[in-house]
Amino acid sequence: VSDEDVKKEKERLINMKVTYEKLTDRDGTAVAEGDIVNCSYKAKLNGEVLEEGSGNFEIGSGDFKDFEDKLVGKIVGDTVTISVTIPEGYETISKLEGSAGEVVDFEVSINFVSEKKVPELTNELVKAITGGECQAVDAFDSYIKDTLAKKKESDAETQIIHELLDKIINDEQVEVR
Numbered sequence: 001v002s003d004e005d006v007k008k009e010k011e012r013l014i015n016m017k018v019t020y021e022k023l024t025d026r027d028g029t030a031v032a033e034g035d036i037v038n039c040s041y042k043a044k045l046n047g048e049v050l051e052e053g054s055g056n057f058e059i060g061s062g063d064f065k066d067f068e069d070k071l072v073g074k075i076v077g078d079t080v081t082i083s084v085t086i087p088e089g090y091e092t093i094s095k096l097e098g099s100a101g102e103v104v105d106f107e108v109s110i111n112f113v114s115e116k117k118v119p120e121l122t123n124e125l126v127k128a129i130t131g132g133e134c135q136a137v138d139a140f141d142s143y144i145k146d147t148l149a150k151k152k153e154s155d156a157e158t159q160i161i162h163e164l165l166d167k168i169i170n171d172e173q174v175e176v177r
């Protein structure tokens with residue numbers, strides 16, 4: 001387990017505790033690069049609703065680049081329709097698998113702009129993240145490293161078992177009477 005693995009897992013675990021606080025002074029203003037917008041949406045392909053949902057989208061993060069770019073300049077509180085071409089390899093919406101190049105219309109309600117609140121790394125946060133298995137910040141990296149090592153070992157054992165079972169199944173001869 002590398003130090004980079006530990007760092008990424010630590011970030012992932014802390015990000016699970018991130019919260020978003022609504023900025024009330026942004027109602028009626030234009031969405032800008034860097035904003036975190038809370039949106040409700042319906043994704044439609046050829047008029048058929050493929051997915052409905054809501055979430056926080058950071059404008060400019062690149063996670064949903066074309067979608068984010070088309071929200072810039074739209075007004076917080078409004079409902080807009082934007083069209084997005086599905087990129088190669090996009091599989092988040094299962095009904096869109098194999099639909100690269102298709103244009104999907106998103107009916108988007110821009111609910112509000114949020115401020116991302118990343119919690120401070122404290123002993124209490126570490127306890128909450130680990131269910132009490134780790135008690136202190138100074139032991140958190142070691143805890144993560146041990147946990148990742150155990151997972152890798154378990155995954156390797158599972159892989160070996162699957163490979164052995166495949167060999168047994170493929171080599172087995174069945175006599176039909």
